[in-house]
Amino acid sequence: MPPTVDYHCPCLSRSALPPPPHLPSSSFNFHALNELFFCEECDAVRCNRCVSVEVSGYYCPNCLFEVPSASVRAEKNRCARNCFMCPDCRNTLSVVPSDPPDPGDGRMAIPISTIGEPPFFLYCNHCRWDSAEVGITFEKPTGLAAQLQKFEDSAPDSLEFERLKEHFEPVIRASSLSSSTTTAPAAHPSSAAHSHRVRTNSITAAASAALARDIPGVGKHNPLARSGNRAGAGGNKDKTANQDEMPEYRSRVDVTSASKLGSGGGEIDVEYMRHLENVGEVASLEQRWMNSWATPLQAAELKPLRIPLHSKRSKRCPVCAHILIKPEQKAQSVRYKIKLVASNYLPAITAALPHQQDAVGDSSKRTLSKSTAAAAVAAEEERSAAGIHAGKTYPFHLALTNMLYDPIQVRLTVQRVHAPAALPPSSGRASPDKAPTTRRPPFAVSLPSSSFPIAAFAEAWEYEDDEDDDMFGLDDDDEFGIAGRVAGRDKDARGAGKVKMVGVLEKKANVTVVGGEVVIGKEARGNVKFNMLVSYTYRSDDPAPSESNDADGPPSRAAVANKPPEIKTFAFYTVVDLGPIIPREESR
Amino acid sequence: MAPIRDKYTIHSKAVVCQDVELKGDITIGSGTIVHPKATIFAIAGPIVIGSGCIIEEGAIIVNRRKEVMRIGDDNLFEIGCRVECPTVGDFNTISTRARVHHTVRMASFCVIGAGCLVVPTDDEFLDDYTVIYGPAAERRTWSGRGKVQEADLRRKHAEYLREMLPKFNRLRRGEGS
Numbered sequence: 001m002p003p004t005v006d007y008h009c010p011c012l013s014r015s016a017l018p019p020p021p022h023l024p025s026s027s028f029n030f031h032a033l034n035e036l037f038f039c040e041e042c043d044a045v046r047c048n049r050c051v052s053v054e055v056s057g058y059y060c061p062n063c064l065f066e067v068p069s070a071s072v073r074a075e076k077n078r079c080a081r082n083c084f085m086c087p088d089c090r091n092t093l094s095v096v097p098s099d100p101p102d103p104g105d106g107r108m109a110i111p112i113s114t115i116g117e118p119p120f121f122l123y124c125n126h127c128r129w130d131s132a133e134v135g136i137t138f139e140k141p142t143g144l145a146a147q148l149q150k151f152e153d154s155a156p157d158s159l160e161f162e163r164l165k166e167h168f169e170p171v172i173r174a175s176s177l178s179s180s181t182t183t184a185p186a187a188h189p190s191s192a193a194h195s196h197r198v199r200t201n202s203i204t205a206a207a208s209a210a211l212a213r214d215i216p217g218v219g220k221h222n223p224l225a226r227s228g229n230r231a232g233a234g235g236n237k238d239k240t241a242n243q244d245e246m247p248e249y250r251s252r253v254d255v256t257s258a259s260k261l262g263s264g265g266g267e268i269d270v271e272y273m274r275h276l277e278n279v280g281e282v283a284s285l286e287q288r289w290m291n292s293w294a295t296p297l298q299a300a301e302l303k304p305l306r307i308p309l310h311s312k313r314s315k316r317c318p319v320c321a322h323i324l325i326k327p328e329q330k331a332q333s334v335r336y337k338i339k340l341v342a343s344n345y346l347p348a349i350t351a352a353l354p355h356q357q358d359a360v361g362d363s364s365k366r367t368l369s370k371s372t373a374a375a376a377v378a379a380e381e382e383r384s385a386a387g388i389h390a391g392k393t394y395p396f397h398l399a400l401t402n403m404l405y406d407p408i409q410v411r412l413t414v415q416r417v418h419a420p421a422a423l424p425p426s427s428g429r430a431s432p433d434k435a436p437t438t439r440r441p442p443f444a445v446s447l448p449s450s451s452f453p454i455a456a457f458a459e460a461w462e463y464e465d466d467e468d469d470d471m472f473g474l475d476d477d478d479e480f481g482i483a484g485r486v487a488g489r490d491k492d493a494r495g496a497g498k499v500k501m502v503g504v505l506e507k508k509a510n511v512t513v514v515g516g517e518v519v520i521g522k523e524a525r526g527n528v529k530f531n532m533l534v535s536y537t538y539r540s541d542d543p544a545p546s547e548s549n550d551a552d553g554p555p556s557r558a559a560v561a562n563k564p565p566e567i568k569t570f571a572f573y574t575v576v577d578l579g580p581i582i583p584r585e586e587s588r
Numbered sequence: 589m590a591p592i593r594d595k596y597t598i599h600s601k602a603v604v605c606q607d608v609e610l611k612g613d614i615t616i617g618s619g620t621i622v623h624p625k626a627t628i629f630a631i632a633g634p635i636v637i638g639s640g641c642i643i644e645e646g647a648i649i650v651n652r653r654k655e656v657m658r659i660g661d662d663n664l665f666e667i668g669c670r671v672e673c674p675t676v677g678d679f680n681t682i683s684t685r686a687r688v689h690h691t692v693r694m695a696s697f698c699v700i701g702a703g704c705l706v707v708p709t710d711d712e713f714l715d716d717y718t719v720i721y722g723p724a725a726e727r728r729t730w731s732g733r734g735k736v737q738e739a740d741l742r743r744k745h746a747e748y749l750r751e752m753l754p755k756f757n758r759l760r761r762g763e764g765s
Contacts, residue, residue, distance in 0.1 A: 088728065089721060089722060096737070097737075098733065098734075099733065099734060099735065099736040100736060123733075123734060126701065126721050126722075127719055127721040127726075127728060128699060128719045128721075128728070128730040129728070130731060130733050130734070132731070132733060133731060
């Protein structure tokens with residue numbers, strides 16, 4: 001399992017410190033870099049959980065037609081044009097003409113007309129289902145929605161819904177009129193509780209109007225108490241509170257006979273199940289839930305459905321309401337008008353274990369030349385060679401990529417996990433009453449403690465001379481001069497003696513590879529995971545040509561420095577997971 | 589094992605590209621089109637392919653049984669499929685990357701969906717108009733509606749290929765050695 005680096009989003013919590021990584025619940029706070037956003041106003045990382053989302057438009061995924069939000073409600077969130085979904089495999093249906101009539105002499109007929117012959121029907125290319133099986137055919141290939149409108153309107157469930165709406169219409173109108181004229185009495189606790197919500201829901205308005213009339217007679221409180229167990233917390237939405245005002249509702253069809261229409265349960269369905277021959281005849285749950293109302297039990301009766309609309313969402317920062325993500329209006333374009341993602345601001349960090357990469361390279365060469373049985377053994381060896389063993393020391397590389405147009409100075413710090421001293425790690429659960437962590441971290445990580453620069457991001461053709469070992473500092477001096485000079489110094493140090501493990505290893509274009517070491521304790525178990533604080537300083541929106549030495553001014557962790565060459569500091573936490581530790585007993 | 593004797597009987601109206609791997613005793617009917625990089629291996633027994641079939645790139649047709657493998661007319665073997673059935677009827681469509689085992693016998697007008705694995709352990713016979721689709725290879729029966737149009741489309745497909753393929757690929761002509 002390759003090592004991963006995840007980023008911490010504080011998600012508006014009060015403490016900026018992330019939870020210690022060995023707790024299993026800490027993983028919810030850490031996200032991969034590609035899932036994070038960055039708010040420029042608040043200078044903070046935002047994740048998908050803390051942003052506020054709003055819909056920016058609706059579209060049909062099939063015809064890519066943008067539906068105005070007014071018609072979305074009218075069409076019940078479905079596409080109003082010719083887009084239908086196969087009830088069997090949920091693929092898109094296409095309109096096809098029927099076959100031409102058989103000439104009757106045994107040969108296959110040759111279709112002559114290009115449009116085809118009526119009746120037209122819907123046909124699924126994937127599973128070859130067609131709507132003629134359920135009896136839906138059309139006279140014209142276009143305007144299917146209009147042709148189906150008659151069928152849909154006469155369906156029993158929509159008729160029932162219409163009847164319900166007609167029934168409540170006078171009540172709602174009456175109560176909304178009365179609530180607009182009366183002021184909510186302050187003495188009444190219930191109406192004060194939802195007086196601010198009176199306008200939001202007309203049903204709430206009806207209920208609150210009814211409750212407001214309770215003051216003259218105490219006896220009128222009883223309907224609410226009786227119906228309290230029926231509605232529970234949503235008592236203000238319970239229409240039965242208005243029982244003494246509204247006529248009783250009678251449904252159009254009796255409940256017992258209505259069960260024959262859909263899968264309402266009851267004897268009919270049981271009989272059907274008893275005589276079932278093939279499981280495929282019963283509609284699966286997925287197929288039935290797609291249909292919102294009448295859900296037939298038999299798969300043969302499933303009707304084609306209109307394709308539900310999808311929505312495009314835009315995301316805002318929860319604190320300052322700045323838009324972070326705003327998609328384009330056109331349904332077919334996948335780009336964004338505003339795209340403030342964290343990967344454009346924060347340096348991207350990837351971790352690698354060099355001994356693991358070597359082991360993988362060796363084993364792949366070996367397995368190519370072996371048979372399958374031997375390859376399985378080799379795979380097992382490779383896994384143990386590439387793994388992290390207890391009791392050893394491993395170097396690891398962190399590659400940081402700078403995405404800003406300015407060079408940055410980065411400092412890495414490993415977050416110390418609080419732990420009582422001299423506690424053996426195996427008795428992790430023995431003393432839960434101690435400090436937040438009861439286990440000593442079974443490994444020690446050493447990282448370079450000084451800050452190191454990373455060059456700015458620029459186009460690939462500007463990085464011409466970085467691969468050349470001889471030329472350094474000869475190129476343009478403003479930004480890359482530093483990188484070139486430092487790189488030269490680094491390469492000399494490397495060539496001079498042994499390969500240094502800890503420290504800046506390599507600097508190429510806008511990537512810096514930093515090496516660190518991790519010492520695994522002998523009794524260590526679990527994953528090697530540690531929190532790391534990354535703080536970097538950069539010069540922001542300042543075109544003035546200032547001093548080229550980037551180490552100007554101490555990188556302060558706390559706040560933005562107030563110098564005229566506006567050096568800003570930003571810090572964020574990450575968790576580096578190097579993989580599981582292979583305990584000592586197995587490796588013996 | 590006896591060495592495989594190559595014996596190809598290719599109809600003069602069939603279009604077989606030069607890059608096709610043929611092995612064994614193969615008969616190809618009139619109007620059949622074999623795209624380049626297709627593979628037809630008649631390892632243990634002969635293969636007889638009917639007329640009007642379209643065998644696309646990467647399709648593998650293998651006969652590992654001693655009996656003759658008969659493939660009917662107007663079938664479409666899409667890219668990357670692998671067929672080992674002893675009998676295949678007419679107007680079938682075996683979609684991309686589907687695999688059909690040698691225990692299966694196919695009738696006519698069947699459709700094996702893309703990526704489906706039809707690999708039953710016992711012998712099985714697929715009736716006419718069987719459709720196999722989905723990642724779990726579910727089955728259902730086609731009503732047969734629209735088969736005339738599909739047949740027409742297949743014929744037009746074959747005609748177009750017959751016209752275009754020789755312009756851009758070298759053809760293997762006549763009897764093989």
